[in-house]
Amino acid sequence: MVNNYPSHIGIIMDGNGRWAKLRGLPRIEGHRHGEESIMEAIRACAEWGVKALSLFAFSTENWDRPEEEVRFLVNMSRDVLRKRLEEFMELGVRMRHMGRRDNIPAEILAWFDLASEVTAPNAGLNLNINFNYGGRREILDSVIAVVEHQLEEADAGDINLDAVFRNLYFPELPDVDLLIRTAGEYRISNFMLWQSAEASIVITPVLWPDFKKAHLEEAVAEHRRLLVADASDFNY
Ligand code: IPE
Ligand code: IPE
Ligand code: MG
Numbered sequence: 001m002v003n004n005y006p007s008h009i010g011i012i013m014d015g016n017g018r019w020a021k022l023r024g025l026p027r028i029e030g031h032r033h034g035e036e037s038i039m040e041a042i043r044a045c046a047e048w049g050v051k052a053l054s055l056f057a058f059s060t061e062n063w064d065r066p067e068e069e070v071r072f073l074v075n076m077s078r079d080v081l082r083k084r085l086e087e088f089m090e091l092g093v094r095m096r097h098m099g100r101r102d103n104i105p106a107e108i109l110a111w112f113d114l115a116s117e118v119t120a121p122n123a124g125l126n127l128n129i130n131f132n133y134g135g136r137r138e139i140l141d142s143v144i145a146v147v148e149h150q151l152e153e154a155d156a157g158d159i160n161l162d163a164v165f166r167n168l169y170f171p172e173l174p175d176v177d178l179l180i181r182t183a184g185e186y187r188i189s190n191f192m193l194w195q196s197a198e199a200s201i202v203i204t205p206v207l208w209p210d211f212k213k214a215h216l217e218e219a220v221a222e223h224r225r226l227l228v229a230d231a232s233d234f235n236y
Helices: 016-022 027-048 067-091 106-119 135-150 161-166 213-235
Strands: 008-012 052-059 094-098 126-133 178-181 200-203
Touching (some): 016 027, 027 052, 027 213, 067 126, 126 135, 200 213
Parallel strands (some): 178 200
């Protein structure tokens, strides 16, 4: 389907801790309140016919956080899937876990696997939950796969951009064309480095639990303005 929306939106969902702190609440309350923003983004992208949405839920660096917070985030990923699976089916969402499986408890992985199996036949929005995800690690994993599986009888000259690209986690998805970061930080934080190489970046001060459909619409509008400005560069 051709439409006027980005093909692939990536979101660095940041600011849950600050949201909670502003209210004198523990950090985990910020994460808890982020769930509704997650669902609004998924519903909007499904409705608009966006091909892929990647949500940065937990980075390979986030294991360094306090144990209680890590446990909450790990369990929350399962709870959200359990609670929302039916709605994913109604929306035609195809959900997948994107990231390393190591360190994630087996019981949580079982839910990731179940949700991706059940939603696999859906033809709508491709939803990536980037959990225990790091962009550098994804590229390294790809290079390892190339070396292990493709170079048995070949040489280093065969490691080229195309081979690395084809061994990324989900190479069939289009590149990220709109990368959004909430909570105002001007950082990529190791998110989808390869796929975002040519993305427009929209950074909003809004904290993730406050980020609603209207904010996503505004980011999409900003992306369109950036594209138009880019195209008009050829006119001088
Ligand atoms: C984003 O919010 C959620 C995760 C990284 C899991 P933070 O928890 O990073 O919130 P801030 O940056 O401390 O406000
Ligand atoms: C990025 O947010 C990671 C996720 C949104 C999961 P962080 O809050 O962890 O990033 P830094 O530490 O500010 O770079
Ligand atoms: Mg943060």
